Amino acid sequence: MTKKIVLFVLFLGLGISLASAQNLNSGDSSAIRELYKMVADLKKNQSEVARLIKQHREDSLRIAELNDQMRTQKEVLTGQEVLIKNVQVKMELDDKKRYALIYNNLIISTELNELIYERLNTLYTLSQSDNYRNSIAALNNPADESLGFSYNQKVNELLQKYVTNGNNKDNPRIKDFVGTLLKNPVVSTLTAANPVLSMGASVLSFVAGVAANRKDINPQQMESFKMELDQFTMFYARMNTVNASYGANMQEFQIETNSLYNKLGDIVVRNARASQMQVKMPVSEDVPARDYLTDVFVGYNRESIKAYLKGLDKKHQVNGKSDYASLLSNNKHLSEMDKRSTDVIDLFKEFVFLYNRYISLLDENSKSTISILEEAKNRNLSNDNAKVQQQINSLTNQKTEVIRSIKRSMNIDKLINLAEKLNTLPEGN
Numbered sequence: 001m002t003k004k005i006v007l008f009v010l011f012l013g014l015g016i017s018l019a020s021a022q023n024l025n026s027g028d029s030s031a032i033r034e035l036y037k038m039v040a041d042l043k044k045n046q047s048e049v050a051r052l053i054k055q056h057r058e059d060s061l062r063i064a065e066l067n068d069q070m071r072t073q074k075e076v077l078t079g080q081e082v083l084i085k086n087v088q089v090k091m092e093l094d095d096k097k098r099y100a101l102i103y104n105n106l107i108i109s110t111e112l113n114e115l116i117y118e119r120l121n122t123l124y125t126l127s128q129s130d131n132y133r134n135s136i137a138a139l140n141n142p143a144d145e146s147l148g149f150s151y152n153q154k155v156n157e158l159l160q161k162y163v164t165n166g167n168n169k170d171n172p173r174i175k176d177f178v179g180t181l182l183k184n185p186v187v188s189t190l191t192a193a194n195p196v197l198s199m200g201a202s203v204l205s206f207v208a209g210v211a212a213n214r215k216d217i218n219p220q221q222m223e224s225f226k227m228e229l230d231q232f233t234m235f236y237a238r239m240n241t242v243n244a245s246y247g248a249n250m251q252e253f254q255i256e257t258n259s260l261y262n263k264l265g266d267i268v269v270r271n272a273r274a275s276q277m278q279v280k281m282p283v284s285e286d287v288p289a290r291d292y293l294t295d296v297f298v299g300y301n302r303e304s305i306k307a308y309l310k311g312l313d314k315k316h317q318v319n320g321k322s323d324y325a326s327l328l329s330n331n332k333h334l335s336e337m338d339k340r341s342t343d344v345i346d347l348f349k350e351f352v353f354l355y356n357r358y359i360s361l362l363d364e365n366s367k368s369t370i371s372i373l374e375e376a377k378n379r380n381l382s383n384d385n386a387k388v389q390q391q392i393n394s395l396t397n398q399k400t401e402v403i404r405s406i407k408r409s410m411n412i413d414k415l416i417n418l419a420e421k422l423n424t425l426p427e428g429n
Contacts, residue, residue: 095324101423102328102338103309106271108421109341111302113268115415116344116351117293120264122409123358124257124290127250132362132398136369139391140243142182142196142236147376147391148384151196152182154232155203162225163207166216174210178203196240200233235381238372246365253358258288260350265289265296267340267347272300274333275308341422348419355410359403366399 093101138144142151159178164171181202204226211217265282266289272279279299282292312334316327328334370392377388 095328096322099322099324099328102334104424105338105341105422106305106309106334107302108418109344110271110300110305112344112348112415112418112422113264114297114301115418116348117261117264117297119355119410119415120257120261120351121290122406123354124254124261126402126406127253127257127358132366132395132402133246133250135391135395135398136243136246136365139369139373140236140239142199146387147373148382148387151199151232151236155182155229158225158228159207162221163210163217168214168216170210170214177206181206196233196236200229200237204229231379232381235372235376239369242365242368242372246361249361253354253361256354256357258290260347260354261289261293263347263350265293267343268293268296268300271337271340272296274337275300275305277304277308345419345422348415351415352412355406355412359406362399362402366395370395 138146144150145153155178156175159175164174181199207225208222211222269281273281277300280292280295282289282296312327312331313322316323316330318326373388373392373395376382377385377392382388
């Protein structure tokens with residue numbers, strides 16, 4: 001409702017101002033018409049920028065989709081080659097060695113599954129919220145002054161400098177109206193695609209309407225107002241665009257993370273059911289894998305699968321010796337569990353891809369944001385360039401610390417060493 005009222009008053013004011021402009025002399029009327037043309041051109045350019053951003057986004061998504069497809073196809077081909085090789089190797093083994101290989105695969109894959117789950121939880125939590133993302137969001141807020149200035153502050157300063165610096169009786173109304181525009185919920189909460197561009201166009205249109213009805217505001221003043229406003233509008237517009245892209249990429253990352261959770265859940269739950277262990281299973285298909293796997297791993301883990309396999313071994317002993325042929329023949333589900341255990345290798349590769357993707361998203365956003373801040377510092381947009389440099393240093397340090405924290409908590413080398421033990425016979429066999 002507030003937005004509708006603001007727009008109604010805005011267009012009403014512009015209509016009145018245009019009518020009043022007819023009483024100006026031809027020179028002033030020409031200048032005002034030129035100003036309105038500039039406003040129209042600005043809106044046209046904004047629409048074109050929005051279209052190009054959208055097109056670039058769609059092209060980038062398509063390229064990413066094709067790259068993912070090619071990566072998946074290569075992984076499938078590689079996986080098939082590995083599968084064929086593993087089958088050939090197992091066919092050459094005797095029953096004792098076949099069981100030793102299955103035993104090793106099930107224990108290692110179960111441990112690897114649990115470790116991947118724990119690290120997925122860390123990545124998912126980081127992608128939801130971290131200090132770096134909070135800092136980026138603050139810098140994009142038009143009311144935030146951590147850079148030594150804010151968009152709202154600069155608009156008010158320019159308004160005072162070029163429009164409301166006299167004793168005109170309409171000055172309080174003008175200030176109140178611009179204040180209403182700046183406090184619009186769509187802008188203050190950053191819910192629009194690029195809120196500052198919209199706000200800048202609204203402010204410029206309103207001030208142009210005021211100028212058409214005021215003899216104390218000349219075209220030169222309006223041109224200066226527009227030029228100075230534009231540099232701050234474009235600074236925040238670029239920041240908003242980079243932030244929106246980062247947010248969209250993080251949403252995609254979370255979707256990919258949830259997909260990996262589901263693949264992990266499918267492998268773990270099917271193996272747990274095949275072993276008929278007493279494990280707390282998901283009560284509904286609607287429960288996300290990231291939520292129910294915590295309960296599953298309580299009963300299905302490295303130690304429980306080891307105890308389960310030792311129990312099977314004990315049941316198939318003859319005169320104190322294990323009858324591996326009978327064990328494998330009577331427990332054909334072990335072969336199916338073993339096949340799923342080798343699927344964990346592909347799962348692990350996907351996890352490593354996600355891990356590297358998260359770091360690259362941080363790096364890309366950090367570089368883009370800092371580049372914009374450096375330009376703002378060089379153009380002296382801030383009243384205090386030291387504060388801009390302080391934010392640059394802060395973002396750099398936060399990004400570096402986030403990456404260090406991720407690497408510490410992931411301990412990828414440990415997972416790699418564990419994954420390399422799959423499909424290998426333990427020593428002594």
